[in-house]
């Protein structure tokens with residue numbers, strides 16, 4: 715019943731036009747022929763509100779609208795950067811927002827979809843930042859500000875985050891193994907698909923004596939992407955150029 719495609723971490727930004735072009739070609743080609751596209755967070759490198767009318771945002775909105783108008787379904791999860799994607803964006807693109815985590819069935823197997831940042835429980839500074847900026851009242855106060863002051867606040871966050879990350883080790887920035895097993899168990903899932911860590915791999919975890927699979931998606935960069943595909947012929951990683 716058609717192909718499902720999973721992508722994440724495109725981090726679209728005007729500084730990387732080759733990656734934007736790659737994504738637009740993907741939407742008009744492989745994705746349009748698929749039954750459903752899942753975007754598991756961080757489609758954008760930054761998102762400060764649906765009212766941001768930057769050219770990149772307009773190009774992506776209309777390309778997603780063309781995809782959904784052509785009959786492909788597009789489901790999107792918030793990432794750690796574009797968690798302010800809201801109702802106006804969804805209305806304009808025809809995309810559906812899924813909660814993080816979201817349990818779906820693929821081939822009868824309970825499969826959990828996440829962005830992945832919630833699994834990085836060793837990064838206490840990031841989890842604190844996450845709780846703060848995702849608080850409904852904090853989000854509303856931020857969105858009440860003018861676009862100009864939101865841009866200034868966001869630039870400040872990005873500068874401070876780059877400084878903080880330079881001091882963090884690779885282990886702190888990866889998923890916590892216990893968090894993975896706890897999450898799989900809590901949701902009764904035998905498969906987990908996520909992005910965020912930029913460490914594409916197929917992992918096997920043991921959950922209560924049973925094997926569970928964790929498929930980690932790759933980031934898109936320098937005009938090259940990756941999509942995880944599921945169809946009647948099984949699972950495949952596709953290079954997107």
Ligand code: OKV
Nearest residue numbers: 759760761794795847852853856867868871872875
């Ligand atoms: C997103 C991340 C920048 C990581 C700020 C309230 C507050 C939202 C915000 C500002 C930043 C998103 C919206 C961005 C993610 C960064 C740097 C690091 C690790 C507030 C609500 F508190 F200021 F009022 N933000 N932007 N980072 O530029 O897209 O995820 S962002």
